[in-house]
Amino acid sequence: MKKLRISNKRIDDDLLMKKRREELDKWPTGREVDFDEAVAYQKSLPDSKIWWKVMVKLREEGRMSVFPRAGTPILENMIELCQSLRDSGVVLIPVTTDSYTRLGQYEKIEEILKECYKTGKPLLNGFPIINYGVKKTRKLIESVDAAFSPRGAGGEIAIASGMTTAEAGIGFLGFGSYSKKMTIRELVERSQNGMRTIGWYADRGVILCKDLHGWLPSAPFPLSVNIVCLIIEAVTAAEQGQKALYPLVHCMGNMAQDMAWIRLAPRIIREYLDKFGYKDCMIIGTCPAQTPLFPVAMDLGGAFAYLTYVSMVGALSKANAVDLRSIDEGAGVPTRETHKVSYRAAKWIFDIVREQKINFEMKDVAVEEKVTEIEVRAILDKILDLGDGDIVDGTIKAVESGVLDSPWSPNVNVKDKVLGVRDARGACRYLEFGNLPLPKQVKEFHRRKVAEREKLEGRKADYHTAVRDLWSLSKGKIVGIPPYNQ
Amino acid sequence: MKRVPTVITGTVGMDAHVIGTKVLSRALRDAGFKVIELGMQVTPEEFISVAQETRADAILMSSLYGMAELDLKGFNEKRMEAGLGDVLLYIGGNLVIGRSDNQEVEKKFKALGFDRVYPPETDTEVGIADLKKDLKVRGKM
Numbered sequence: 349m350k351k352l353r354i355s356n357k358r359i360d361d362d363l364l365m366k367k368r369r370e371e372l373d374k375w376p377t378g379r380e381v382d383f384d385e386a387v388a389y390q391k392s393l394p395d396s397k398i399w400w401k402v403m404v405k406l407r408e409e410g411r412m413s414v415f416p417r418a419g420t421p422i423l424e425n426m427i428e429l430c431q432s433l434r435d436s437g438v439v440l441i442p443v444t445t446d447s448y449t450r451l452g453q454y455e456k457i458e459e460i461l462k463e464c465y466k467t468g469k470p471l472l473n474g475f476p477i478i479n480y481g482v483k484k485t486r487k488l489i490e491s492v493d494a495a496f497s498p499r500g501a502g503g504e505i506a507i508a509s510g511m512t513t514a515e516a517g518i519g520f521l522g523f524g525s526y527s528k529k530m531t532i533r534e535l536v537e538r539s540q541n542g543m544r545t546i547g548w549y550a551d552r553g554v555i556l557c558k559d560l561h562g563w564l565p566s567a568p569f570p571l572s573v574n575i576v577c578l579i580i581e582a583v584t585a586a587e588q589g590q591k592a593l594y595p596l597v598h599c600m601g602n603m604a605q606d607m608a609w610i611r612l613a614p615r616i617i618r619e620y621l622d623k624f625g626y627k628d629c630m631i632i633g634t635c636p637a638q639t640p641l642f643p644v645a646m647d648l649g650g651a652f653a654y655l656t657y658v659s660m661v662g663a664l665s666k667a668n669a670v671d672l673r674s675i676d677e678g679a680g681v682p683t684r685e686t687h688k689v690s691y692r693a694a695k696w697i698f699d700i701v702r703e704q705k706i707n708f709e710m711k712d713v714a715v716e717e718k719v720t721e722i723e724v725r726a727i728l729d730k731i732l733d734l735g736d737g738d739i740v741d742g743t744i745k746a747v748e749s750g751v752l753d754s755p756w757s758p759n760v761n762v763k764d765k766v767l768g769v770r771d772a773r774g775a776c777r778y779l780e781f782g783n784l785p786l787p788k789q790v791k792e793f794h795r796r797k798v799a800e801r802e803k804l805e806g807r808k809a810d811y812h813t814a815v816r817d818l819w820s821l822s823k824g825k826i827v828g829i830p831p832y833n834q
Numbered sequence: 835m836k837r838v839p840t841v842i843t844g845t846v847g848m849d850a851h852v853i854g855t856k857v858l859s860r861a862l863r864d865a866g867f868k869v870i871e872l873g874m875q876v877t878p879e880e881f882i883s884v885a886q887e888t889r890a891d892a893i894l895m896s897s898l899y900g901m902a903e904l905d906l907k908g909f910n911e912k913r914m915e916a917g918l919g920d921v922l923l924y925i926g927g928n929l930v931i932g933r934s935d936n937q938e939v940e941k942k943f944k945a946l947g948f949d950r951v952y953p954p955e956t957d958t959e960v961g962i963a964d965l966k967k968d969l970k971v972r973g974k975m
Contacts, residue, residue, distance in 0.1 A: 447847075447848045447899060450848075460904070471931075473899060473901055473931060525850065528873055528874050528875055566853060644953075644954050644955050678928070678954065679928065679934070756856060757852075758850055758874040811860075815857055818853065818857070819955070823955075
């Protein structure tokens with residue numbers, strides 16, 4: 349076997365410090381960050397604010413928390429919102445940033461923020477961490493007894509403010525789901541050779557945790573490509589000095605598949621971290637997540653059912669956190685009340701089902717786990733082959749050649765030659781394999797499953813089938829035949 | 835020869851939710867339109883300049899993240915200045931933040947200059963049928 353490696357030019361500390369300062373200089377609040385003081389502040393935080401410790405404690409106690417999404421622009425309202433999440437049993441609290449913060453448009457935000465305070469209305473779709481700066485954001489963190497995670501942006505202002513998750517390594521989310529023109533080489537350049545701030549903090553005894561997203565399967569599509577990307581994200585983050593991480597597992601609505609993927613992801617990530625020599629990097633849990641199209645705002649019943657479905661899958665899989673959206677996800681930005689009622693519902697399931705610690709084996713889960721594992725290994729083998737043992741080099745070549753590919757990407761540099769549809773039992777299958785290097789017998793398995801649906805519906809599966817399946821969870825109908833009431 | 839109308843699609847502002855506009859673009863092509871597919875995160879200015887360059891008959895915008903109203907501030911004035919007053923303007927998606935009444939949203943965006951305003955989950959066939967009707971009325975199809 350070829351020697352496994354990760355091409356990564358770690359920048360020296362002087363350059364790192366210069367780059368960190370440059371990033372902070374983009375807006376005046378950056379001056380509030382004193383690196384040594386930030387380390388001291390992080391070290392002074394109680395365990396209940398340290399994300400990885402909260403996750404480990406939940407796992408050890410056999411309990412779980414919702415990991416929601418929440419962000420509103422007016423500080424006082426944000427504090428109230430987070431306190432009400434805490435009151436609903438949430439100990440993992442997000443600080444979702446607005447879309448403009450994610451794009452660095454701080455001047456524009458400053459104006460809108462003034463307007464927010466003048467009118468009392470939330471005119472941004474999140475909390476602008478950078479514009480608020482360290483002092484004001486610390487006020488938020490110190491007001492609520494929970495661990496905080498910046499979502500989408502936040503940089504070192506978030507860390508200095510006492511949030512305890514941060515990004516390192518290659519992140520497919522920005523490339524595959526939120527970028528229009530980024531190339532895979534640019535992604536690698538940006539995430540591999542640039543900042544290693546997380547390692548800098550780890551060297552000083554501050555462990556910042558990271559959730560792995562992989563390449564989002566925005567539509568019904570088998571999770572193998574995503575899990576391969578989780579592995580790439582994990583080993584490249586570990587190389588940058590990340591010591592604690594956990595995968596989000598994107599639930600697609602077929603229970604056997606969802607539970608199989610929740611079992612497989614942490615196991616196979618651990619295996620590859622060890623293979624690459626990062627035995628000191630912890631996997632602190634698993635977090636099932638909602639990813640496909642959410643029911644529309646008016647379908648309250650559907651929205652409730654969707655979030656309780658994922659809560660149930662998480663509880664049965666003994667996860668320690670579940671990444672959930674509120675029933676208002678389809679409406680845009682949720683209110684405090686809808687957050688509360690949503691996570692109360694999830695907590696009910698955690699307290700009733702999770703605590704039963706049910707042990708059962710399901711044949712369907714084992715089959716899906718095996719199939720996905722074969723696919724993940726086949727794609728990874730090919731990547732390592734393309735990179736001659738180098739996972740980063742291999743990843744670049746794999747994306748460029750479609751060996752790594754995902755459907756419906758906004759990015760023009762993605763091959764987008766693959767497509768997924770559901771089978772007769774709602775499981776996600778490949779309709780188009782593109783250049784994914786899957787073994788022949790696995791391809792046959794998918795074709796056979798798609799054929800079962802074709803028989804059920806009496807027509808060939810095609811692009812239009814894939815489009816209809818985009819709505820399968822939002823419209824509450826996973827199998828291709830029409831509902832009974834029609 | 836039958837005239838092939840040109841239409842522009844894309845998500846407006848900073849919205850990355852691209853699947854809807856991708857599905858719509860293909861459906862429009864299948865229905866015989868010439869589609870200039872701009873994809874995600876298209877600025878209002880880009881919609882205007884592309885409409886000028888391509889002499890487009892309609893602009894079909896998507897937005898799912900609730901900030902379309904902010905993104906489209908002053909858009910109608912700018913397109914009038916650009917001489918694009920007769921270009922049909924459609925928009926669809928989650929157009930405001932929070933739970934909302936479709937009729938009020940429609941009123942709000944019609945006041946911003948849009949000819950048709952669609953709620954989430956609208957089938958592409960509905961929009962395309964409206965488009966054909968509106969273009970015929972204007973003698974462009």
